[in-house]
Amino acid sequence: MTDLCTRSYRDTCHGLVGLLAFLLAPLFSNVSHAELLGLSETEMSEVDGAGIGLVLENFKFSHGTDEPDAAGNQARIFRIGGIKSTDGRDVDITVNHLYISGAGSNYGQNLGSVNLGRLINPWRIDLVDGNSIGIADKAVLEFAASSMVNSGDGYDCLSTAASAGSGTCSSRPATADYIGERADIGMQMNVAVGDDRSANINIHAKSAVIDGSYLRLWGDDNRRQMVGQFKLNFYSPELSVNACAQDGSRCGSRILMSDFALELAIGNQLQPVFFDVDGSGNFVVEVAAIRRPQPGEIGADGLRGSSNAEAWDFYDSYYTSPEFRSNLSIGNFSVGDRDFGSARVQGMLIQHLNIKTRDLGQ
Amino acid sequence: MTPTGLRRTLSLLPLLILSLPVTAELSRLGDEVLSGISGQGGIYLSGDISINEVGGPVENSYFGRCDDASKKCGARFAYRLKEDGGWMVLDEIRGNFAFEGLTLRVRNVDSGFAGDGDLFNRDVIELGLPNTVRFNDVQFKIAGSSTARPTDPGFQQTDIFSVEMQGEVMMEGNLLVFPAGNP
Numbered sequence: 001m002t003d004l005c006t007r008s009y010r011d012t013c014h015g016l017v018g019l020l021a022f023l024l025a026p027l028f029s030n031v032s033h034a035e036l037l038g039l040s041e042t043e044m045s046e047v048d049g050a051g052i053g054l055v056l057e058n059f060k061f062s063h064g065t066d067e068p069d070a071a072g073n074q075a076r077i078f079r080i081g082g083i084k085s086t087d088g089r090d091v092d093i094t095v096n097h098l099y100i101s102g103a104g105s106n107y108g109q110n111l112g113s114v115n116l117g118r119l120i121n122p123w124r125i126d127l128v129d130g131n132s133i134g135i136a137d138k139a140v141l142e143f144a145a146s147s148m149v150n151s152g153d154g155y156d157c158l159s160t161a162a163s164a165g166s167g168t169c170s171s172r173p174a175t176a177d178y179i180g181e182r183a184d185i186g187m188q189m190n191v192a193v194g195d196d197r198s199a200n201i202n203i204h205a206k207s208a209v210i211d212g213s214y215l216r217l218w219g220d221d222n223r224r225q226m227v228g229q230f231k232l233n234f235y236s237p238e239l240s241v242n243a244c245a246q247d248g249s250r251c252g253s254r255i256l257m258s259d260f261a262l263e264l265a266i267g268n269q270l271q272p273v274f275f276d277v278d279g280s281g282n283f284v285v286e287v288a289a290i291r292r293p294q295p296g297e298i299g300a301d302g303l304r305g306s307s308n309a310e311a312w313d314f315y316d317s318y319y320t321s322p323e324f325r326s327n328l329s330i331g332n333f334s335v336g337d338r339d340f341g342s343a344r345v346q347g348m349l350i351q352h353l354n355i356k357t358r359d360l361g362q
Numbered sequence: 363m364t365p366t367g368l369r370r371t372l373s374l375l376p377l378l379i380l381s382l383p384v385t386a387e388l389s390r391l392g393d394e395v396l397s398g399i400s401g402q403g404g405i406y407l408s409g410d411i412s413i414n415e416v417g418g419p420v421e422n423s424y425f426g427r428c429d430d431a432s433k434k435c436g437a438r439f440a441y442r443l444k445e446d447g448g449w450m451v452l453d454e455i456r457g458n459f460a461f462e463g464l465t466l467r468v469r470n471v472d473s474g475f476a477g478d479g480d481l482f483n484r485d486v487i488e489l490g491l492p493n494t495v496r497f498n499d500v501q502f503k504i505a506g507s508s509t510a511r512p513t514d515p516g517f518q519q520t521d522i523f524s525v526e527m528q529g530e531v532m533m534e535g536n537l538l539v540f541p542a543g544n545p
Contacts (some may be wrong), residue, residue, distance in 0.1 A: 057475075059491075059535035063527075076529025113535060119475055119482040178476040199469030224445035277448030277506040281520045299527050306411045324494060357506065357522055 006083040040346045050141075051126025058179070062345040064097035064109075064188065089194035097188040098202075103160065103174035107240075113184045114174075121146045121170045121181025127214070135218060135229075144214035145233075146170040146181075155176070157235040158259050158331075162206050169211045169235065170194035183206040200244045202251075205236040205260075206257040213264075220272070234262040266350060268324040278356070290318060325349055353355040404467025409415075413437055414456040424512045428456070436502070440510045449507045451519065457500030465490035470537070489537040497527040 017181045055281030063078050078095040085091050099105070102112030117123040123145050130138035148154070156167035160174070160182075174180030186204035190197060212233040218228045239260040244251040267287055276284045293315065299306025304316075318324065326348040333340040398499055417427035417435040426433025436454030465488070472483045507519040 051542045055538040057536040061533040079526040082524035119478040226443040275443045279506045281506045281518045283506040
């Protein structure tokens with residue numbers, strides 16, 4: 001420990017410090033009745049860095065020019081611009097209505113409140129030990145929605161009348177006496193290409209659940225770059241898209257996707273997604289191809305016995321882990337009064353991906 | 363008593379009545395009683411936040427005041443995703459947003475939430491959202507850029523999209539924040 005007093009004045013100084021401590025001690029002694037106890041090594045090793053849990057209670061969000069304000073003028077604007085069509089015309093998306101509401105909103109007409117996240121399984125911002133999630137020796141920043149639970153404890157992800165023990169989702173549907181944790185989400189937008197403002201597109205999702213979704217970010221030593229892993233789970237008993245006349249008086253047929261379940265995985269522990277901006281200022285998202293096995297690493301018969309065990313396990317986990325796969329299933333796809341039956345994409349593995357924005361002006 | 367004197371006495375009467383409540387003597391609280399009292403309170407916030415409404419602090423060949431059409435007047439925030447790589451940019455951030463009634467307090471949750479409150483039974487920080495937030499010409503752009511500053515040599519930028527917001531946004535509810543361990 002360093003000494004606060006200089007050598008020449010040490011005695012006087014120590015005396016003063018002692019006197020000061022003696023005078024101040026009664027001031028603090030009232031507060032600090034309880035003695036601080038040391039933690040043993042075993043106790044210390046049990047302490048875990050905790051993250052932040054977030055729950056939105058009675059939440060309701062709405063924005064847009066859908067309804068005129070009290071004075072009758074539509075002053076609210078939410079515009080997304082700067083995009084160009086392939087023939088070089090400006091694309092301007094005016095969001096007429098964006099809402100997050102409780103269940104039973106009737107496509108955003110009657111907004112109610114909803115809880116997002118559960119107190120016992122909240123949305124989280126956390127710094128996770130990479131070793132516990134298969135990312136060796138890294139601290140990983142994680143943004144996560146409520147996690148999935150065992151099927152005995154959870155609720156069916158799609159049914160709006162699901163009861164406890166019916167599925168793996170943690171968020172509960174609304175009941176007669178509880179607003180639930182599943183939100184109605186929707187967006188009505190007007191897409192203008194050049195001067196043509198004719199396209200009004202509405203997207204609504206009823207009783208949406210995003211349990212099990214997360215974004216994990218960390219740094220890669222070799223490429224010295226930010227890498228990540230993105231998982232989006234999106235379940236809705238009814239996802240609909242329709243187009244209307246600009247004044248909303250006439251609408252076309254509604255494209256209805258019932259029991260919509262999307263489980264999208266971009267990047268995984270073995271093959272993370274890289275983010276970059278290249279030298280000309282274009283944004284690049286890349287999932288690098290998995291490394292090829294070295295000659296002799298995998299035996300000719302492809303069995304573990306004739307291969308390098310570590311390499312064989314690496315490829316086995318890459319090709320068999322259901323966590324790395326993306327799934328999409330639609331219970332019934334209908335347009336107007338025509339049913340097209342169900343659709344299903346199962347076990348899609350993104351093996352290589354390279355998306356790059358391009359400036360059409362150049 | 364003269365009428366004037368009576369009137370003066372009558373006019374003093376309300377003062378006497380008003381003064382009655384403060385006649386009680388303040389009594390001391392014992393240590394034990396005091397230890398049972400915890401500070402309860404919260405913060406009520408109203409805000410009006412402007413970002414580069416007329417222009418930023420930097421004035422050079424690129425940045426300037428907003429009334430100068432040849433200059434950019436919004437704030438710029440650039441971050442790099444790779445060593446020696448390009449920059450991700452939040453550009454031309456400007457506008458004004460105002461809210462009233464953002465509240466901050468500590469609350470004990472031990473009931474409600476369809477049974478979760480009882481299981482949880484802990485303190486949370488409650489951020490009461492302000493019901494409406496007024497946006498006035500709020501805009502920003504997401505872009506990719508070859509250099510951090512637009513005045514650096516070899517500057518090249520691709521705007522990905524821009525967002526513009528105006529008017530009142532409905533934002534109701536409470537944001538509850540609390541520590542959560544690894545599940």
